[in-house]
């Protein structure tokens with residue numbers, strides 16, 4: 001079972017006490033149950049307008065690259081409990097020189113699914129060889145692509161160029177012919193400027209025949225702070241929903257593509273705080289690692305392992321306690337991420 005299936009199960013109808021009983025069992029029996037989200041380098045070659053890399057102050061703050069030693073500690077401490085390794089979460093991982101080594105370590109540690117999120121520009125320039133990454137064990141590439149027409153793509157993703165995007169789609173098509181099980185996911189953040197790129201056949205039309213993406217993920221723009229983009233009003237997207245987001249959902253359904261997208265109602269919802277159960281689930285299963293952070297603030301990245309940390313924190317008892325009562329929460333994130341429909 002992969003990490004997303006666990007989350008889908010979580011979002012399903014099984015009563016929460018039973019879910020936590022299952023989670024407790026996986027935790028104490030040493031089963032794989034976490035997602036490792038790894039930014040091996042804190043930097044990006046682009047300055048996307050909806051991203052904090054468009055902000056010069058934020059760019060100054062975000063820098064650094066994981067050393068081989070840091071990577072080794074992280075792999076030893078966490079990879080044996082991971083269901084999924086997601087490389088590239090809030091930065092561009094193809095800037096990292098040891099990327100194939102990260103993927104290889106993940107697969108050698110038995111992680112069932114290794115995914116890379118990238119804007120793909122350094123693959124086109126030849127600095128990163130996609131076939132080497134796939135040979136190393138990469139299961140999936142998630143392409144960040146916030147426009148499908150030349151003008152919108154280049155307007156929203158300064159530093160990227162449309163001709164390179166088209167070349168990238170050709171490279172992906174060739175790789176998929178050699179490795180048919182290799183998956184491609186598209187990550188598209190919709191806003192008032194690019195919503196029209198979801199009309200008609202504009203979204204899937206730029207992909208080669210016989211080489212469509214396997215998964216499409218559409219999210220509404222959200223205010224993450226410190227970005228150049230300031231228009232977070234979703235009114236026009238809601239008004240044009242059927243012809244834009246809904247249109248892509250339907251076209252994906254017809255083409256057999258998994259589409260993860262908000263419904264019109266999701267777009268109208270106000271973000272809600274996580275409750276204690278969801279906070280606990282995220283706290284145990286979501287594991288973020290970067291050159292400056294490893295899992296938790298009190299996780300010793302040199303001497304701790306997943307097990308030693310959770311023994312110290314009495315996590316098994318906390319999970320078992322959640323079977324009988326709401327764990328409550330000190331940390332309340334605001335999130336819409338589990339509300340989207342998968343079609």
Ligand code: SF4
Pocket residue numbers: 044045046047048051052053054090091092118119144157
């Ligand atoms: S490619 Fe990704 S990390 Fe880089 S600026 Fe764009 S959204 Fe941000």
